[in-house]
Every structure is written in C-alpha cells, then in structure tokens.
Amino acid sequence: MVAYDGSHDAKLALRWVAEESLRTGAPVRVLAVNELLAPTWGGVGGTIVVTETYVRDCSELLGEAEKELADLGVTDVTTQTRSGNVVDEMLHAADHASVLVVGSRGHSAAGEALMGSVSQHLARHATCPVVVVREPRDATSRRIVVGIDGSVTSMAALDFAVRRAEETGETVVAIHGWRDHVASADVWSSEPRMIEIQEHELLLAESLAGMRSEHPDVRIEHEAISVAPEKCLVDASAHASLVVVGSRGQGYFRGLLLGSVSQAVLHRAQCPVVVVR
Structure with a gap:
C-alpha cells in the first residue's frame, strides 16, 4: 500500500x-x-x-x-x-x-x-x-545496509534485507555499531578494550551465521564499528540503495514504539529506509 x-x-x-x-x-x-x-x-x-x-x-x-x-x-x-x-x-x-x-x-x-x-x-x-x-544520494548503489544489535527486530530486519537481496542480486551489508565507553583500566592495559571488541564481533558473527547458511547465494558483508549505531547507518546510507532497521533495539526504554536509532536513521538517511517489526 x-x-x-x-x-x-x-x-x-x-x-x-x-x-x-x-x-x-x-x-x-x-x-x-x-x-x-x-x-x-x-x-x-x-x-x-x-x-x-x-x-x-x-x-x-x-x-x-x-x-x-x-x-x-x-x-x-x-x-x-x-x-x-x-x-x-x-x-x-x-x-x-x-x-x-x-x-x-x-x-x-x-x-x-x-x-x-x-x-x-x-x-x-x-x-x-x-x-x-527519499531520493538516494547514490542512485547506482547495489548495497542494502542493515543495522544489527542482536534484538529480535534487528534479526527481522536482517531477514527482510537478505530475502530482498536474494531476489534483486544486491549485496547485504550488516553493520553493528556501538557507543564506545573506554574503561578506566585501559589506562594500564588494552585487555578490557579487546574483550569488549571481541564481544561485539561475536554478536555480529552469531547473528549472521544462520542467514549465510540459509541463503548461500546472497553476498553478505559485515562491519563491527565502535561508533554510535545511528552514525554508522547514516554514513553507510550515502552509498546504499536501502537501509533496513528494526523498529526498536536492545537499548529501548520499555513502552517505546520506535527506538532512538531508528528515529535518527529515518530523519538523516540519504536513501530509502525500511522499518521492520
């Protein structure tokens, strides 16, 4: 409709x-x-x-x-x-x-x-x-960007993106961004920082594992970046045909119907956006 x-x-x-x-x-x-x-x-x-x-x-x-x-x-x-x-x-x-x-x-x-x-x-x-x-900034792009945070709605967004790419032949780019909070222990050792990065990379890998096996013909790229997720997705939208996000993620307040990341992407993305439940 x-x-x-x-x-x-x-x-x-x-x-x-x-x-x-x-x-x-x-x-x-x-x-x-x-x-x-x-x-x-x-x-x-x-x-x-x-x-x-x-x-x-x-x-x-x-x-x-x-x-x-x-x-x-x-x-x-x-x-x-x-x-x-x-x-x-x-x-x-x-x-x-x-x-x-x-x-x-x-x-x-x-x-x-x-x-x-x-x-x-x-x-x-x-x-x-x-x-x-909205008018895409890059009208020639063949990349579908999808935000991943491990939530149920982000997995629904990933499923939407992969199924679409299966029909269109586009590449799916799964992005997991997070706000970087440097631990005080990092002054003395890089170990806490490395553990945090590995945890985020593991979350992304686990989210994609099933999709890659179920949709072997779809090219899926992924990035885990210690940058605020809304900034990652908005920046990636400059060279995307579509951005797909879940309606709310892991960090939403109880009762919130649209997460802050989804709202920010809707306002600032440089291509069409899909909000999935």
Missing part, C-alpha cells in the same frame, strides 16, 4: 512501489486521505468565533497516481479515498498490507512539510514494515 498526497516525495514513493510491483508481481493499493483540520476557536471582546472544518479533497490525486503507475507499466492497481485523521486512516487501511510505503515528506492540510509527523507516526505504529522513500 502506498500513501499518496501529490507531493514530490509521494511521487518518489509511487515510483518505488512501481518498481517493487513489477519485480514481485504484487498488486498495488493507493490511498489518499481527505484530511480534516479541526475547527479553530477564538474570540475578541467576548465574541466567540468558530471557523469551519477544513477538508483537503484528495480525490483527484488518485487518478493522477493511477495514470503514473500505468505509465510505469503497473496495471494491477486499486485506489481508495478515506476522510479523517491522516495517520489513523493510513494505519487502519494498512492492517492487511504486506508493506506500507510513504514519502519522506508530504503535505498537511495547512501545506506544511511532514517529516517527523506522518512518516514517524506510521513507522511507530504500523503493524507491517514501513518504507520511507
């Missing part, structure tokens, strides 16, 4: 979905939401004024999206219009989608850019993987 609002990034998302549909044969569902802006209350000199509810009509956008997909060769398309809160309607409509695709920045009813609101909310709450599409 692709959310479409006519913005530049929504058109990028539409093209991304078209490529996926042509590659996999999956049908496409396009959703446009007639966004409602709540009434505004105000008053001067004791007089209460209530403005009318504002509705941004998106019905014409569906025809535009359908034509764009047809021009790209995609014919198995259904369209749908809903009215209400954009995020709520998208989440409800995506309940039975295999993946939800949105542009990085869209338009609200007031015409404002929406990174950090719609995209972030969908990445937090959707029950299926969410793809946030």
Whole structure:
C-alpha cells in the first residue's frame, strides 16, 4: 500500500512501489486521505468565533497516481479515498498490507512539510514494515545496509534485507555499531578494550551465521564499528540503495514504539529506509 498526497516525495514513493510491483508481481493499493483540520476557536471582546472544518479533497490525486503507475507499466492497481485523521486512516487501511510505503515528506492540510509527523507516526505504529522513500544520494548503489544489535527486530530486519537481496542480486551489508565507553583500566592495559571488541564481533558473527547458511547465494558483508549505531547507518546510507532497521533495539526504554536509532536513521538517511517489526 502506498500513501499518496501529490507531493514530490509521494511521487518518489509511487515510483518505488512501481518498481517493487513489477519485480514481485504484487498488486498495488493507493490511498489518499481527505484530511480534516479541526475547527479553530477564538474570540475578541467576548465574541466567540468558530471557523469551519477544513477538508483537503484528495480525490483527484488518485487518478493522477493511477495514470503514473500505468505509465510505469503497473496495471494491477486499486485506489481508495478515506476522510479523517491522516495517520489513523493510513494505519487502519494498512492492517492487511504486506508493506506500507510513504514519502519522506508530504503535505498537511495547512501545506506544511511532514517529516517527523506522518512518516514517524506510521513507522511507530504500523503493524507491517514501513518504507520511507527519499531520493538516494547514490542512485547506482547495489548495497542494502542493515543495522544489527542482536534484538529480535534487528534479526527481522536482517531477514527482510537478505530475502530482498536474494531476489534483486544486491549485496547485504550488516553493520553493528556501538557507543564506545573506554574503561578506566585501559589506562594500564588494552585487555578490557579487546574483550569488549571481541564481544561485539561475536554478536555480529552469531547473528549472521544462520542467514549465510540459509541463503548461500546472497553476498553478505559485515562491519563491527565502535561508533554510535545511528552514525554508522547514516554514513553507510550515502552509498546504499536501502537501509533496513528494526523498529526498536536492545537499548529501548520499555513502552517505546520506535527506538532512538531508528528515529535518527529515518530523519538523516540519504536513501530509502525500511522499518521492520
């Protein structure tokens, strides 16, 4: 399912979905939401004024999206219009989608850019993987970068990346980064530091072992780097076709729906990002 609002990034998302549909044969569902802006209350000199509810009509956008997909060769398309809160309607409509695709920045009813609101909310709450599409810095890249921290969701992200690479022939680059905390004992000996590095390298190797045996035809590279994971992934995204992250990792606070690393990557990555649960 692709959310479409006519913005530049929504058109990028539409093209991304078209490529996926042509590659996999999956049908496409396009959703446009007639966004409602709540009434505004105000008053001067004791007089209460209530403005009318504002509705941004998106019905014409569906025809535009359908034509764009047809021009790209995609014919198995259904369209749908809903009215209400954009995020709520998208989440409800995506309940039975295999993946939800949105542009990085869209338009609200007031015409404002929406990174950090719609995209972030969908990445937090959707029950299926969410793809946030933006123009890649390196359009020729054949590398899928995936963040690994040993959590259940990072393993789901790795599985997503490897299965995709199995179909596309791309290389998977598994990156495990960590914030470096130098122990006081390092002043006298390098042993504690070496033990810490070996533990991180072991975590990465164990995470990849099963995938390499189950998907022998996929080229999997790996890097363990003592740099904050969000920085590792954002830097790697400059030469990636896609970055895949779990919705939350080992260090998330109880009840947090989207981890700090995932949020940082969504904001700063230089290619499309997939958030997997």
